[in-house]
Amino acid sequence: MRFGVLQFPGSCDEVDALLAARRVGEAELLWHGERDLRGVDAVVVPGGFSYGDYLRAGAIARFAPVMEAVTEFARKGGLVLGICNGFQVLCEAHLLPGALLGNANRRFTFRQVQLEVVRGDTRFTSACAAGDASPMGPPPPPAILSIPAKHSWGRYYADASTLDELEAAGQVVLRYAPGDNFNGSLRDIAGVCNTEGNVFGLMPHPEHAVDPLTGSTDGLCIFESMRLAVEGARV
Amino acid sequence: MRARVLIRPKAGILDPQGEAVQRALPALGFAGVSNVHIGRLVELDVDDPDELESMCEKLLANPLIEDYEVQLLGPSSD
Numbered sequence: 001m002r003f004g005v006l007q008f009p010g011s012c013d014e015v016d017a018l019l020a021a022r023r024v025g026e027a028e029l030l031w032h033g034e035r036d037l038r039g040v041d042a043v044v045v046p047g048g049f050s051y052g053d054y055l056r057a058g059a060i061a062r063f064a065p066v067m068e069a070v071t072e073f074a075r076k077g078g079l080v081l082g083i084c085n086g087f088q089v090l091c092e093a094h095l096l097p098g099a100l101l102g103n104a105n106r107r108f109t110f111r112q113v114q115l116e117v118v119r120g121d122t123r124f125t126s127a128c129a130a131g132d133a134s135p136m137g138p139p140p141p142p143a144i145l146s147i148p149a150k151h152s153w154g155r156y157y158a159d160a161s162t163l164d165e166l167e168a169a170g171q172v173v174l175r176y177a178p179g180d181n182f183n184g185s186l187r188d189i190a191g192v193c194n195t196e197g198n199v200f201g202l203m204p205h206p207e208h209a210v211d212p213l214t215g216s217t218d219g220l221c222i223f224e225s226m227r228l229a230v231e232g233a234r235v
Numbered sequence: 236m237r238a239r240v241l242i243r244p245k246a247g248i249l250d251p252q253g254e255a256v257q258r259a260l261p262a263l264g265f266a267g268v269s270n271v272h273i274g275r276l277v278e279l280d281v282d283d284p285d286e287l288e289s290m291c292e293k294l295l296a297n298p299l300i301e302d303y304e305v306q307l308l309g310p311s312s313d
Binding site: 103 | 244248249251252255295297299300
């Protein structure tokens with residue numbers, strides 16, 4: 001299993017994403033100017049401030065050469081995970097529905113959030129369901145994930161009919177637990193996937209919650225789920 | 236051609252910046268202020284003003300969350 005982690009000018013969480021991915025497989029950085037994904041099995045669009053977040057977060061990054069390859073990769077069913085700024089990029093690229101607006105509290109906010117795993121059966125969350133232990137893997141994380149969030153533009157928005165469709169189709173994968181929706185996301189949505197289930201984005205940072213040193217390892221199950229999806233598919 | 240693009244949050248979408256300014260103005264003694272909304276302004280010289288609509292749709296605005304208005308201002312500035 002080999003992850004490719006994109007790197008834009010202004011990315012800042014690509015190294016943590018790389019190190020998190022390496023806990024479950026191999027991982028390498030893919031520079032934004034490249035058009036070749038070098039045969040990776042999954043792509044991570046990391047957090048940060050790609051292209052300075054000029055105009056709108058993700059608005060310019062979505063036109064980077066590497067994003068053409070990522071779009072093609074996603075169309076063929078490849079797994080794409082967008083974290084924070086990566087989520088914003090995937091929304092701007094129309095690989096995911098909706099958009100991210102300025103936090104309702106008007107502040108950059110950095111805090112631990114509890115996330116309800118609404119869908120524990122996706123290719124990004126299959127190892128996150130409560131009691132779903134893998135014999136070789138870490139102890140099973142709970143169906144509530146404790147993961148840090150840090151952003152100014154994390155208020156998930158889509159119009160009411162789109163939100164209804166997302167909920168009906170099971171595309172709402174993660175929600176902020178009661179009291180943790182500090183950014184004002186509609187219907188407490190923290191993470192969504194596309195209709196095919198191979199592209200997933202979330203505002204909180206699973207790559208920052210993979211080591212007991214920093215308080216939680218709940219983020220690891222996202223990467224482990226992706227590994228299971230890819231290596232299961234190969235057998 | 237000099238052009239100006241006004242980009243506004245769509246009606247009905249919570250605008251925390253607008254709300255903050257609306258609350259700040261009365262504190263400075265300006266009464267009777269309501270409906271404050273904050274958007275963006277892009278000014279640019281273009282060879283072909285017919286392309287402005289497409290520029291807005293693809294990059295300058297996000298039509299999911301923003302409305303835009305194109306104004307043509309006259310000859311390009313030098």
